Amino acid sequence: MTHRIALIPGDGIGLEVTPAGVRCLEALAQRPGLNFDFTEFPYSCEYYARHGTMMPEDGIEQLRGHDAILLGAVGYPGVPDHVSLWGLLLPIRREFQQYVNLRPVRLLRGLTSALRDRGPEDINYLVVRENNEGEYSEIGGRLYDGLPEAMAVQATVITRKGSERILDYAFRTAQSRPRRRLAYATKSNGIKHSMPFWDEQVAAMAPQYPDIAVEQYHVDILAANLVTHPDWFDVVVGTNLFGDILSDLGPATAGGIGVAPSANINPDPAIPSMFEPVHGSAPDIAGQNIANPIAMIWTVVMMLEDLGEQSAADDLMGALEAVTGEGKVLTRDLGGNAGTTEFTDRVIAELTG
Amino acid sequence: MTHRIALIPGDGIGLEVTPAGVRCLEALAQRPGLNFDFTEFPYSCEYYARHGTMMPEDGIEQLRGHDAILLGAVGYPGVPDHVSLWGLLLPIRREFQQYVNLRPVRLLRGLTSALRDRGPEDINYLVVRENNEGEYSEIGGRLYDGLPEAMAVQATVITRKGSERILDYAFRTAQSRPRRRLAYATKSNGIKHSMPFWDEQVAAMAPQYPDIAVEQYHVDILAANLVTHPDWFDVVVGTNLFGDILSDLGPATAGGIGVAPSANINPDPAIPSMFEPVHGSAPDIAGQNIANPIAMIWTVVMMLEDLGEQSAADDLMGALEAVTGEGKVLTRDLGGNAGTTEFTDRVIAELTG
Ligand SMILES: CC(C)[C@H](C(=O)O)[C@@H](O)C(=O)O
Ligand SMILES: CC(C)[C@H](C(=O)O)[C@@H](O)C(=O)O
Numbered sequence A, B: 001m002t003h004r005i006a007l008i009p010g011d012g013i014g015l016e017v018t019p020a021g022v023r024c025l026e027a028l029a030q031r032p033g034l035n036f037d038f039t040e041f042p043y044s045c046e047y048y049a050r051h052g053t054m055m056p057e058d059g060i061e062q063l064r065g066h067d068a069i070l071l072g073a074v075g076y077p078g079v080p081d082h083v084s085l086w087g088l089l090l091p092i093r094r095e096f097q098q099y100v101n102l103r104p105v106r107l108l109r110g111l112t113s114a115l116r117d118r119g120p121e122d123i124n125y126l127v128v129r130e131n132n133e134g135e136y137s138e139i140g141g142r143l144y145d146g147l148p149e150a151m152a153v154q155a156t157v158i159t160r161k162g163s164e165r166i167l168d169y170a171f172r173t174a175q176s177r178p179r180r181r182l183a184y185a186t187k188s189n190g191i192k193h194s195m196p197f198w199d200e201q202v203a204a205m206a207p208q209y210p211d212i213a214v215e216q217y218h219v220d221i222l223a224a225n226l227v228t229h230p231d232w233f234d235v236v237v238g239t240n241l242f243g244d245i246l247s248d249l250g251p252a253t254a255g256g257i258g259v260a261p262s263a264n265i266n267p268d269p270a271i272p273s274m275f276e277p278v279h280g281s282a283p284d285i286a287g288q289n290i291a292n293p294i295a296m297i298w299t300v301v302m303m304l305e306d307l308g309e310q311s312a313a314d315d316l317m318g319a320l321e322a323v324t325g326e327g328k329v330l331t332r333d334l335g336g337n338a339g340t341t342e343f344t345d346r347v348i349a350e351l352t353g
Helices: A015-030 A045-051 A058-066 A081-096 A160-175 A192-206 A219-228 A238-250 A293-306 A310-326 A340-352 B013-027 B045-051 B060-066 B081-095 B161-177 B195-210 B219-228 B240-252 B294-306 B309-324 B340-352
Strands: A003-010 A035-040 A068-073 A100-106 A124-130 A140-143 A151-159 A179-184 A214-216 A235-238 A264-265 A274-275 B002-010 B035-040 B070-074 B100-106 B124-130 B140-143 B149-160 B182-186 B213-218 B235-238 B264-267 B273-275
Touching: A003 A015, A003 B195, A015 A293, A015 A310, A015 A340, A045 A081, A058 A081, A068 A293, A081 B149, A100 A160, A100 A238, A100 A293, A124 A160, A124 A238, A124 B235, A140 B213, A151 A160, A151 A192, A151 B195, A160 A179, A160 A192, A160 A235, A179 A192, A179 A238, A192 A214, A192 B002, A214 A219, A219 B240, A264 A293, A264 B002, A274 A293, A274 B045, A293 A310, A293 A340, A293 B100, A310 A340, A340 B035, B002 B013, B013 B035, B013 B070, B013 B294, B013 B309, B013 B340, B035 B213, B045 B081, B060 B081, B060 B161, B070 B081, B070 B294, B100 B161, B100 B240, B100 B294, B124 B161, B124 B240, B149 B161, B149 B195, B161 B182, B161 B195, B182 B195, B182 B240, B195 B213, B213 B219, B235 B240, B264 B294, B273 B294, B294 B309, B294 B340, B309 B340
Parallel strands: A003 A035, A003 A068, A068 A274, A124 A235, A179 A214, A179 A235, B002 B035, B002 B070, B070 B273, B124 B235, B182 B213, B182 B235
Antiparallel strands: A100 A124, A100 A264, A140 A151, A151 B149, A264 A274, B100 B124, B100 B264, B140 B149, B264 B273
């Protein structure tokens, strides 16, 4: 079975961690029956500097024929976010209707939590983020721009269809986990229209999943509880913005942003999903071989799972956690002094040795 | 000088912590020249059960003649949030144009942070939250309700005037602090209309405050950094929703929500500001004399400061922190076994003894 993988290393440390991920995949491809066909796409701020767009006009079409997209990171100082992100990352998520953004938060063996007295048994939940609509809608504009009366209006759009598909995914994910708990983030006590509608969608779906314990949290309290009671959480579902915030906050308690993986999923196998570390391009540390490749390697694990390669995924995750658990070879952000390649070498040695 | 204080104990533990705050004020009023004239308003879910509204039609008018409003907490199981909050808390904030919500996050002496290896010297910042507009606008509605095509649209409205006044307050607050740093929360990389407008207001104002170091953070990263690097922050300013989230997250790292104070301020002295603990009515622990009165006592300190009674404020804060620092009399949420009244007694003894 050959999996066609589109690689978009992007910018900054994306150019260092993507090869780390690819090397793990190549090591796994030594096994009989597992093959990858990689095609690299140079879409990036670099590309923008040369062509004036982040990707060619048919960029999405070029990506479409692949089984998965593996993205490093995009963004570069001087290129405004609305160019780098709205010209690449967000269109991929939206045009392929990757409506699930899945972000595991788990303290890997050997890593130290920023929370007092918390170990791997306390921090193990999954943030399921709606990834296509909500607070990231493009609807809105300005009135009286430049005048003292100026204002901006931004629409949040939550649809029943969009809510149902992400909530359904979240409920089913909760069913696959031993604790079968689903916490949902809302803010219906303060935000009058979108959030009560969201709550109603949860309430309407819950009876179909009587085996799941559903708990409502206003997002402010939820954020607080991820710090004070991380052990309460199993699956956490939120709208685009709330999922974004909670899935950066979670990793901050579990080894930092350098270890956090993510998957942008369209469950339809005919449409490629995109896998990317949560971290950005980190221009301040780029090019020095010091970036932490854990987020990318874990992201590759998520990609393997999505491609149906569960045993390869398990083996890679096992190798990764064996290395962190040993605690000898770690990058600087985790208090070690290994480089990106050295850490990756160690994982591959563990995997193949 | 007699300060006319409107008391709204509200519901749940509001009925226990408000008297604790009042007792501290009465103890201070033993001093020559400091007097309070308290008027109690029964506005609450209890009131709603009897009258069908959270407050009488002229409720706002009745409050107007006071120098400050001290509120315990509102909310009761069975009374929907849109009744209890939109019928009382949010109208007071908005009709009195209390556009600043000020929420100090500081680890008091003797308390233990939920963060590993963090002490009082690491956690000391002030969240300045826009309190009147933004994501809490009442503009929006539904289309196709009840049908598969249903959707809700919610408008976020950010005005130049609303941004300028809160940012100006935040910059001036930063000037009053030794570190003179102002971090602002945004999400202009994902939210296309409102957030770039907000960023522009910050950029336009910054040159007027050349002594302030301004730093932009996307709200997801900011939330993560409040956990991993709380010591980076001095003054943090955000829109209504972002300020709400960050000011619950901050206290979670600094002793929990039972200690977090807040002030809803209209800087015009002719209009009352409202002072309320960040915590809610906590029906699960209400009526047992176990609620932590620290948030309320600290809130009273903020009220005294606002009323110009700085030395009384300093003394009360000193007494509070002497008691926490000693660590002998603490409520359950902080690992002690003192009741609400016992803790308050101890603070008053410290204050007057
Ligand atoms: C109760 C709710 C409407 C309120 C808010 O979001 O403003 C609360 O969370 C707060 O922070 O005071
Ligand atoms: C870069 C930004 C637009 C993006 C988002 O908010 O979705 C990022 O924070 C993420 O979480 O992937």
